[in-house]
Structure formats: C-alpha cells, structure tokens
Amino acid sequence: MVYLPTVLFALGEGAVIPLIPVLAAAMGADVAFAALVASALVIGQLCGNLPAGWAVGRIGERFTMVIAGVIAILSAVGMVFAPTLGVLAASVFVLGVCAAAFGLARHAFMTTRVPVAFRARSLSLLGGSFRLGIFIGPFVAAGLLQLFGTESAAIWFFLGCLVVMVILVLFGPDPEKTTPPAPLTPAERSMEDSGEAVSGSIPTVERTGIFQTMWRQRAVLGRLGLAAASLSAVRSARQVVLPLWGLSLGLDASTIALVVGVSGAIDFALFYASGQVMDRFGRLWAAMPAMVLMGAGFLALSFTHELDAAVLWFGMFAAVLGVGNGLSSGILLTLGADVAPKREPAAFLGSWRTLTDAGGAIAPLLVSAITAFSALPFAAAAMGVIGLVGAAGFLRWIPKFIPRSRPEPDGN
Structure with missing residues (x-):
C-alpha cells in the first residue's frame, strides 16, 4: 500500500513521457513546439507543488492521491482524444500537476510515519519506485508500439x-490509519512548537498557510533548499547533456541510446545504497560524494570533446555521472523530510519540492542558452561548477539543519 501505487503511477507515466513529442509531431507540431508540449509536464509539476501542499494539509494524503489519480485519468483521456495541440499541451500540463500532488502526498506520509532510524532507506526505496517506473516504462511503450502500431496504446496502458x-x-487498507505516526527524536522535538509527543492521526487542517510556512522556513529554504536545487539541476542537466554530447561527436542514435541506457542502469542499480549510507553515516556522506562525482564529471567531460578518444571518454564520464546520480537517490526526499515540521509537513514540502523542481526545470534552459551563445563544452563546465558549488552548500548547511546524532537502526 505504500510503494505499489507509486510503482503503478510511475510505470504508466514512464511509458507515456517519451511519446509526448511524438504525439505532438503527429498533430503537426514542429520540433520546437513539440519540445514545448513535452516541457508542459515539468511546468505542471512545478506549478502543482504548492496547491498539492495545501490539498494534503486540508484533506490528507489518501484523498489527495485519489483526486490526483482521477484527474490524471481525465488528462490521459484528453491526450488520447485531443483535437488540437492546445488541448494536448493542456492535458500534459494537468498530468504534471497530478504527478506533483501524488508525489507530495506520498512524501508527506513517509515524513510523518517512518522512524528516523531508517527514514533514508525508506525514502530511497520510494525514489527507487519512481525510477523503476521511469526506467521500465519506455520499454513497455516500445513493446506496445510494436504490437499495436499506435502511440495511443501507451496512453491506454497508462489509463x-x-x-x-x-x-x-x-x-485498500489505509496506511494513514494502520501506521501510527513515528515518534519525534529529541532534535526534532526541539524544533517543534511544543514538546508533546505525537499521537493519534495526523491533523488534516493546516494551522499555517503555504506562504506563511515559506516565510517561517525561509532560512532552511534559502540555504539548504538552494543546495538541494543545485542537485536537482545537475541531475536534470545529465539527461540533456549526454544525448547532446553524443550528437556533437557524430554518434548514431543507437550508440547514444546505449551509452545513456548504461548510465541509467548504473543509476537505478545504486538507488538503495544511498539510503544505507545516509542512515548509517549521515546525510552528508551521501550528498557530498554524489555532488562531487557529478560536478567533477561534468567539468572533466567538458575538456574531452576534441580529444582523439572523445567517444571513450564520453562513455566513461556517462558512467561516472550515473554513479553520482545513483548515490543521490532519495537525498532530496530525505532532506525535505528531515527539515519539515513533523506535525504539519505538507505546506513545507510543497515549498521544498517547488524549489528543487525549479532547479531541475531551469537546468535544461541554461544548457540550451549557454550552448547557443558559446558551445556545449561550456554548458557542461557550467553544470560542473554548479555541482561543486552545491557540494559546498551541502557541506556548510547539512550539519547546521540536520543533527548528526540519530538513533541507530535496531537489529541492523
């Protein structure tokens, strides 16, 4: 009941995402407009986080997920029967809003229910559930396309x-009722308004509004939140830079897909290792290696474009970026859960996820702009600098906002 709904949503979404530009092109869109339609998903997710925080605070995680699922069904139907490109873009945007609501609802549930001793591993599994769907979904879409010969088959699968x-x-059984709230640690209790233990069900009515919460939490959002946004930016840039780098080297589509696929496989294989490291040694010991690997990987890659063995270096640094991204699995979820108010996390998590999603949305635009005005190696170098600056931010702010003293997992 905790992970299976996430896998189902991500599996269907992963099957649809690669086909959104194809659907737009089939309706007459040029390459630029098809890319704009595809970006509506990210824009919708970015815009949906704050309303999702309000919804989870008012009606709870379960009903937010149900409502998001029903609206996502309507948006998928709109994608199948869209008469115009505008309707298709609007449907994709609404799907992004629903994805934000679904993800935030599950994040808020895990924040309040999972004991801190194994919070990172649980949230890494949650992040791995999303990655599983996004990783397998395109293969499902390819099989359905081969079987039925139409892109709408993947949307029906999503439905x-x-x-x-x-x-x-x-x-199904409601985890909010069957799983009691996790007790607060002394460090967490000191951050609350009172020292009373959490008992009973989670309040579903917000005591503070979204913007009031953002103002109260401006210190952590403006410091640790910006470092987290840099991690999201580097992750997003990896998905853009690697295919573009392969194209700039003159590689064919199958070779590029192989290199990116191997990088993605390494990324997926390591998602649980991050949670183990964070729970046993502290959040910094996962965040720092991940950011240093990705930052240094981008920087080093930027110097290899004109080398004789450029293709070999491309494959090697793609693997390095995959390792760094894999080691960062669950970090943003875990850090958000660590610093969120434990009694009413939804409003804060909406702000936190908006900030991190903004980093991921801006990075492709930054890569595109730098490449247009200079060259792709300069864009890769810029992403490397952002990664290393983000690593310095984590080094400075994680110990300040997240105490190292955490109870050890029982029996592990």
Whole structure:
C-alpha cells in the first residue's frame, strides 16, 4: 500500500513521457513546439507543488492521491482524444500537476510515519519506485508500439495503471490509519512548537498557510533548499547533456541510446545504497560524494570533446555521472523530510519540492542558452561548477539543519 501505487503511477507515466513529442509531431507540431508540449509536464509539476501542499494539509494524503489519480485519468483521456495541440499541451500540463500532488502526498506520509532510524532507506526505496517506473516504462511503450502500431496504446496502458492505482488507494487498507505516526527524536522535538509527543492521526487542517510556512522556513529554504536545487539541476542537466554530447561527436542514435541506457542502469542499480549510507553515516556522506562525482564529471567531460578518444571518454564520464546520480537517490526526499515540521509537513514540502523542481526545470534552459551563445563544452563546465558549488552548500548547511546524532537502526 505504500510503494505499489507509486510503482503503478510511475510505470504508466514512464511509458507515456517519451511519446509526448511524438504525439505532438503527429498533430503537426514542429520540433520546437513539440519540445514545448513535452516541457508542459515539468511546468505542471512545478506549478502543482504548492496547491498539492495545501490539498494534503486540508484533506490528507489518501484523498489527495485519489483526486490526483482521477484527474490524471481525465488528462490521459484528453491526450488520447485531443483535437488540437492546445488541448494536448493542456492535458500534459494537468498530468504534471497530478504527478506533483501524488508525489507530495506520498512524501508527506513517509515524513510523518517512518522512524528516523531508517527514514533514508525508506525514502530511497520510494525514489527507487519512481525510477523503476521511469526506467521500465519506455520499454513497455516500445513493446506496445510494436504490437499495436499506435502511440495511443501507451496512453491506454497508462489509463489502466491509473485505474488500478485509484482502486488500490481508495479501497485498500489505509496506511494513514494502520501506521501510527513515528515518534519525534529529541532534535526534532526541539524544533517543534511544543514538546508533546505525537499521537493519534495526523491533523488534516493546516494551522499555517503555504506562504506563511515559506516565510517561517525561509532560512532552511534559502540555504539548504538552494543546495538541494543545485542537485536537482545537475541531475536534470545529465539527461540533456549526454544525448547532446553524443550528437556533437557524430554518434548514431543507437550508440547514444546505449551509452545513456548504461548510465541509467548504473543509476537505478545504486538507488538503495544511498539510503544505507545516509542512515548509517549521515546525510552528508551521501550528498557530498554524489555532488562531487557529478560536478567533477561534468567539468572533466567538458575538456574531452576534441580529444582523439572523445567517444571513450564520453562513455566513461556517462558512467561516472550515473554513479553520482545513483548515490543521490532519495537525498532530496530525505532532506525535505528531515527539515519539515513533523506535525504539519505538507505546506513545507510543497515549498521544498517547488524549489528543487525549479532547479531541475531551469537546468535544461541554461544548457540550451549557454550552448547557443558559446558551445556545449561550456554548458557542461557550467553544470560542473554548479555541482561543486552545491557540494559546498551541502557541506556548510547539512550539519547546521540536520543533527548528526540519530538513533541507530535496531537489529541492523
């Protein structure tokens, strides 16, 4: 009941995402407009975080997920029967809003329910559930396309996943009722307004609004939040720079897909290792290696474009970036859970996820702009600098906002 709905949503979404530009092109869009339609998903997710925080605070995680699932079903139907490019773009945007609401609801549940002793591993599994769907989904879409010969088959598959997910969440055992809130640690209790232990169900009515919460938490959002946004930016840049780098070297599509696929496989294989490191040694010991690897990887890659063995270096640094990204799995979820108010986390998590999603949304635009005005190696170098600056931010602010003293997991 905790992870299966996430896998279903991510699996269907992963099958649809690669086909959004194809659907737009089939309706007459040029390459630029097809890219704009595809970016509507990210824009919708960015815009949906704050309303999702309000919804989770008012009606709870379960009903937010159900409502998001139902609206996502309507948006998927809109994608299948879209008469114009505008309707298709609007449907993709709404799907992004629903994805934000779904992700935030599950994040808020894990924040309040999972004991801190194994919080990072649990959230790494949550992040791994999303990655599993995004990793397998394109292969499912390829199989359906081969079998039925139409892109709408993947959307119907997504609809099936959404229907099963909504039924499971609506009629299955409610984790909010079967799982008691996790007790606060002394460090967390000192950050609350009172020292009373958490008991009973989570309040579903916000005591403070979204913008009031942002103002109260401006210190952590403006410091640790910006470092987290830099991690999101470097992650997002990896998905853009690697295919562009392969194209600039003159590689064919299959070779580029192989290199990017191997990098993604390494990334997926390491998602649980990050949680182990964070729970056993502290959050900094996962954040720093991940950011240093990705930052240094981008910087080193920027010097290899004109070398004789440029293709070999491309494959090697793609693997390095995959290792760094894999080691960062669950870090943003875990840091957000660590610094969120434990009694009413939804409003804060909406702000936190908006900030990190903004970093991920800006990075491709930055890569595009730098490449247009100079060259792709300069864009890769810029991403490397952002990664190393973010690493310095984590080094400075994680010990300030997240105490190292945490209870050791029992029996591990």
